Amino acid sequence: MTAEPSYSSRSVPRHLARGAMGFGALIGSVALLPLTGPISLLLAPVGLVALRGCPTCWAIGLAQTISMGRLERSCVDGRCELTVAGSRAGGEGPASQ
Secondary structure, X not given: OOOOOOOOOOOHHHHHHHHXXXXXXXXXXXXXXXXXXXXXXXXXXXXXXXXXXXXXXXXXXXXXXHHOOOEEEEEEOOXXXXXXXXXXXXXXXXXXX
């Protein structure tokens, strides 16, 4: 099985900047249509690239960026747990058995 795709950024401010650029380009491509005609639609692909595909992908990435380093997922014997990073005691886990 492959790893899950990651849409996160290195930091929350960087992710928010990407969102502002992406949503701004998408809105601009439609808002500038009466002034510049179909040429303004060239901003739409720029917005989609900045959002890494779609607004939903950007929102998922925001959640991943915020939780990055705060939550850990570990799977043992087909059972997965979500824990706060660094909260595991030294005697737990499959390595200590």
